Amino acid sequence: MVKRTPLYSLQKELGAKFTSFGGWELPVLYTDILKEHNAVRSNAGLFDVSHMGEILISGEDAVPFVNKIITNDVSAIPQNKILYSPMCYEDGTVVDDILIYKFSEGKLLLIVNAGNIEKDEAWINKHITGNVKVENISDRFVLFALQGPKSEEILKDILDEEIELPSFYWFIETKILGMKVLLSRTGYTGEDGFEIYLYLPNSCADYEKLWNGILDAGKDSGLVPAGLGARDTLRLEAALPLYGHELSDSILPIEARLRSFVKLDKKEDFVGKTALNNQLEQGLKRKLYGFEMTDRAIPRNGYDVTKDGKRIGYVTSGGLLPTLGKNGGLLLSEDLTLENDDVVEIIVRQRACKAKIVPLPFYKKKYKK
Template sequence: MSELKQTPLYDVYKEYGGKTIDFGGWALPVQFSSIKEEHEAVRSRAGLFDVSHMGEIEVKGEGALDFLQKMMTNDVSKVKDGGAQYTAMCYENGGTVDDLLVYKIKDHDYLLVVNAANIDKDFQWLKEHQGDNVEVNNISEKMAQLALQGPLAEEVLQTLTKTSLGDIGFFKFQIEVEIDGKEALVSRTGYTGEDGFEIYCDAQDAAHIWKVILDAGGDQGVLPCGLGARDTLRFEANLALYGQELSQSITPIEAGIGFAVKVNKEVPFIGQEVLKQQKEEGASRKLVGIEMIDRGIPRHGYKVFSGEEEIGEVTTGTQSPTLKKNVGLALLNKDFTELGTEVMVEIRGKKLKAAVVATPFYKRPKK
């Protein structure tokens, strides 16, 4: 693991029993106890994730908003100070460079949070298109990010800060939040389908914050969680993963995140023409949920058929820990995407029956 990139928490994993794997060139914990146990903790109590491998890029200057409007599919002008927005960056052909979050600190000052495997590519893409009066800085190595997710997240984190966390709304954030004496930016976006917080702090403060949160939540069953549970949680909530539901060859419209594509905003953006056409006329492919009828688990890359005709492939699939069903997301020819349509998934050389079902597979119960 020594040649892999490490987060500031790498040395702490062992203390908590972390089982580390190579994830896109990073040494990251896939689990601490078990994926199912951690998944259940987040759904019923809370779990703490190290997501410091994610990238952070500053965009500053008087030209920052115009620049971001040109680069992003969503309408960044709608974001107010202390607000966050989910968006995508696209190539001219509509394929996805990355899906990301834009945080507006204040006028002319934005923070982009990008996927770990795409940090260098995204930074390069932004630099290539950088306009006048814009500064673009990759600050990923200075920052760490922790995510505390689950119904008890607010209660546990509130014991460590004087800031009223209840005042941080969904897709909002606050800067200069002190957590046990360490300063952080705290947001409330979530990538698990549950309530929770992201904590962006100085890399050298990450281990301290990690330990105090787990100590504070220990009696309530808060667990350290790895990438395995993060994947099953986001999958059940139908939240896209770059490299699976989104890629250079899959557009945001095909992937079902058309809500983050504002094709009629005033400033033209890269990929707009293709995405506008797909939005108006419908894309030829569509991401749908599937549930296995026959016994078998659909996995990423498995081919999907209607009779002998290949109609698409599975992007993510697993046995849902919450539903106890074998389900998947699949990118299919649009003619086969109506709810109830029966399809076949090729698993180990056998074509097994499945049906198109509604997503998300899991919705958080309303309070």
């Protein structure tokens, strides 16, 4: 059964084209991926990302328990701060990459990828220790992402209360257009921006009121509704990993440039620690690099990569990098000696097309700290 967000009818009226993603039917674009991409880079875009999953962990042992199933350290952050972390299997490969919202020592909200909700829930339940309660509350939220340099001025227009907006990776609870929301300064585009969680129960009219209210507030700032197509090109330019591409149940987070999110020295033992530690001691087998095409071709996910004719790996994500006006992507290489400007070949339909290794990210973030 394909799931739809409560905004489906409204999106259809806006002219959205839909695609299936993680068991959902979601807007891939409203007018044009490139226009939506550019709007987010120069003004702002509004995404409906209600498909994301939410799992609430509560109880007095919430923090030590979550620390046992993630690689990062949630005990080290204060209330109202957000933490990004991989969640690993015993062998160090990745169950999911998640955000953790710390409401208190006894209440953590995990934001998980849409396609992984059931898998994550089962995995978390399997590892329960101590006094904790695990609730999959994914169906209780509608989630919008307002992204782009003009996000702050747009948002200020529709806040009910005079408040100080949260800084990057912080959240607050507040009211917008009379509705209680969870507001965080997060996103997946490499731009400043916010994610707005609308608590249920609310009616479909409320979701539409919030969506339309934000669009109205941004009318004169160049705000447009944006789909998954632009979300993907934006996150690729910012070199943000996408589960199923840069991370999966066959890739280690330390291979995917996420070493700083793996805290081997935290107090709690955590699932995957031994495997990750061993791999670091033995040395990595693979590493993620950025590349740009120098020959004319578009690299795509799964294409083989060679160097001097010998296969060294594959493309995990690739395509047009609209802000740079180039084609490029991320590749997972067994050759760990690659350096910037090294020439590799991407095999596009049996043809070896030249590319060069470049520093990441392709597009430099402009987050408001």
